[in-house]
Amino acid sequence: xxxxxxxxxxxxxKTLVATSLALSLKERDNVQLLDCDVEEPNDHVFMKPTITHxxxxxxxxxxxxxxxxxxxxxxxxxxxxxxxxxxxxxxxVFPDLCHGCGACSYLCPERAISEAANEIGVIETGNAxxxxxxxxxxxxxxxMAPPIIRQVKEHASHEGTxxxxxxxxxxxxxxxxxxxxxxxxLVTEPTPFGLNDLVLAVETVKELHIPCxxxxxxxxxxxxxxxxxxxKENIPILLTIPLDTEIAGFYSRGVPLVExxxxxxxxxxxxxxxxxxxxxxxxxxxxx
Amino acid sequence: xxxxxxxxxxxxxxKTSIVGSFAALAQSKVLADCDxxxxxxxxLLSPSIKEENEFWSxxxxxxxxxxxxxxxxxxDVCRFDAIxxxxxxxxxxxxxxxxxxxxxxxxxxxxxxxxxxWFISDTKYGHLVHARLGIAQExxxxxxxxxxxxxxxxxxxxxxxxxxxxGPPGIGCPVISSLxxxxxxxLVTEPTLSGIHDLERVLGVCHHFGIIALICINKYDLNEDNTRQIEYYCRNxxxxxxxxxxxxxxxxxxxxxxxxxxxxxxxxxxxxIESLWQRITRTLGR
Numbered sequence: 352x353x354x355x356x357x358x359x360x361x362x363x364x365k366t367l368v369a370t371s372l373a374l375s376l377k378e379r380d381n382v383q384l385l386d387c388d389v390e391e392p393n394d395h396v397f398m399k400p401t402i403t404h405x406x407x408x409x410x411x412x413x414x415x416x417x418x419x420x421x422x423x424x425x426x427x428x429x430x431x432x433x434x435x436x437x438x439x440x441x442x443x444v445f446p447d448l449c450h451g452c453g454a455c456s457y458l459c460p461e462r463a464i465s466e467a468a469n470e471i472g473v474i475e476t477g478n479a480x481x482x483x484x485x486x487x488x489x490x491x492x493x494x495m496a497p498p499i500i501r502q503v504k505e506h507a508s509h510e511g512t513x514x515x516x517x518x519x520x521x522x523x524x525x526x527x528x529x530x531x532x533x534x535x536x537l538v539t540e541p542t543p544f545g546l547n548d549l550v551l552a553v554e555t556v557k558e559l560h561i562p563c564x565x566x567x568x569x570x571x572x573x574x575x576x577x578x579x580x581x582x583k584e585n586i587p588i589l590l591t592i593p594l595d596t597e598i599a600g601f602y603s604r605g606v607p608l609v610e611x612x613x614x615x616x617x618x619x620x621x622x623x624x625x626x627x628x629x630x631x632x633x634x635x636x637x638x639x
Numbered sequence: 640x641x642x643x644x645x646x647x648x649x650x651x652x653x654k655t656s657i658v659g660s661f662a663a664l665a666q667s668k669v670l671a672d673c674d675x676x677x678x679x680x681x682x683l684l685s686p687s688i689k690e691e692n693e694f695w696s697x698x699x700x701x702x703x704x705x706x707x708x709x710x711x712x713x714x715d716v717c718r719f720d721a722i723x724x725x726x727x728x729x730x731x732x733x734x735x736x737x738x739x740x741x742x743x744x745x746x747x748x749x750x751x752x753x754x755x756x757w758f759i760s761d762t763k764y765g766h767l768v769h770a771r772l773g774i775a776q777e778x779x780x781x782x783x784x785x786x787x788x789x790x791x792x793x794x795x796x797x798x799x800x801x802x803x804x805x806g807p808p809g810i811g812c813p814v815i816s817s818l819x820x821x822x823x824x825x826l827v828t829e830p831t832l833s834g835i836h837d838l839e840r841v842l843g844v845c846h847h848f849g850i851i852a853l854i855c856i857n858k859y860d861l862n863e864d865n866t867r868q869i870e871y872y873c874r875n876x877x878x879x880x881x882x883x884x885x886x887x888x889x890x891x892x893x894x895x896x897x898x899x900x901x902x903x904x905x906x907x908x909x910x911x912i913e914s915l916w917q918r919i920t921r922t923l924g925r
Contacts (some may be wrong), residue, residue, distance in 0.1 A: 359677050361650005361808040366833060390809035391840060393833040431698065452718055452735035491840060492847035494780065494812035519650040519808050520780045522676040522772055526730055526801040542894050544655065548677040554774045559730070572891045596861075603831035622813050632782045 359548030362521030381511030648837030659683035686760030
């Protein structure tokens with residue numbers, strides 16, 4: 352089963368939930384934790400994994416053989432991203448704009464374009480205390496997170512439980528990380544900002560046809576509007592975590608909640624069981 | 640005219656509360672919400688929308704079933720796995736158009752997609768340019784560029800002194816789009832190990848693009864050891880700490896009331912944000 356942990360608003364506790372869920376489950380099941388927040392990955396801060404393997408992520412960008420090129424301009428015409436431009440004397444390539452679709456090299460009538468790897472990030476795999484750990488890191492100054500997220504997800508196991516930590520927001524990196532999940536946990540806080548961004552996140556997972564449930568964090572601040580919204584929309588609140596200086600203290604020091612306060616382990620296991628029930632019900636509904 | 644963008648790397652460190660307060664404190668400015676996929680600034684500024692525009696961007700492939708011979712070439716060449724069973728999955732399609740160029744029977748056309756909306760609004764603090772990216776849409780970087788471009792036009796038209804932008808979290812495409820060419824980046828962090836890690840990466844992006852950065856440590860008293868670590872790190876990097884804001888529930892209470900915190904509370908947080916804005920104007924003035 353693949354469970355993604357997303358939020359809309361940043362800083363609501365995705366990393367706290369993803370790491371504690373992984374650590375609680377590991378005694379029961381094979382668990383993989385995939386940190387797909389490749390712009391700002393933080394799971395390693397809490398999991399302190401031993402990294403055993405590292406691989407570069409690159410995009411195939413065009414490399415033009417000026418000897419063969421006749422400056423016909425076809426490559427520039429077909430590129431949807433303005434990543435290649437043809438002047439009378441020269442072909443200019445802008446690797447940072449290239450999505451690596453391969454159209455220019457395939458369509459070049461002179462076969463003058465080959466592809467060279469442009470590195471945009473790295474993927475590291477390892478083990479953290481019995482949890483298989485994989486994260487991706489976008490290189491500083493690079494813009495495109497989705498190719499790295501795709502490559503992190505290629506490591507997802509088909510057995511056991513896969514937990515995916517997602518970046519905040521609702522745009523392409525979130526979609527890339529969340530799609531193909533069996534369930535999406537949305538972590539939010541009871542404030543107008545938390546609600547506004549939760550609504551957007553719920554719409555996004557609906558668009559992807561993935562069932563979702565809520566973890567409400569820092570309960571005690573703010574108002575009751577998130578709960579009212581969930582009730583109205585029939586979205587289950589599966590776990591609530593109070594606003595608590597002790598919890599915040601462990602978080603600030605990079606200690607997973609279930610290690611700092613082991614009594615939380617049973618709450619995360621219950622959360623997992625509730626998710627399992629929802630996913631099973633749904634799959635038996637589809638079979639019928 | 641000077642442009643300051645507020646970033647953080649990590650989400651939820653307090654960017655929007657600080658920008659909302661700057662809106663109330665700064666004279667002669669236009670506000671831009673560059674967090675186009677989870678915009679929140681409007682919740683503090685109660686804007687009335689004066690102008691609403693569609694954001695058409697990016698293309699999606701469309702296969703005409705009548706013409707399609709199911710040869711499968713499009714599926715073979717697509718590197719985004721966006722075509723399955725001779726149908727395009729619009730969520731996976733990156734709009735490269737490769738398939739439309741190679742289809743032997745010209746069954747594939749590229750269609751523009753409505754990717755969001757952007758707005759020019761009035762608030763009691765001045766104009767606000769903001770946007771809403773469509774659900775599960777791409778091209779947030781382009782929409783950010785559009786928001787900034789219109790904020791700049793307003794600033795030029797009205798002879799305003801500042802553009803104040805609320806930036807998105809992360810370090811990727813929309814962040815780069817918010818940052819490039821700005822006069823100053825204010826990086827809001829918090830004293831957690833995640834906050835520090837993310838600060839280092841977003842500061843790296845500022846250096847990469849040659850943008851001057853100032854740091855604000857929000858909720859600094861939640862972990863003073865970590866705060867000292869941030870101060871030590873910034874000293875080594877030669878980056879100034881412009882403010883240390885204490886934790887105060889008034890910040891959340893102000894959000895619930897839909898007000899900038901400086902208009903809600905007269906406590907220490909307000910005092911710190913006031914001197915932070917003064918520090919920024921001094922830095923920009925130099």
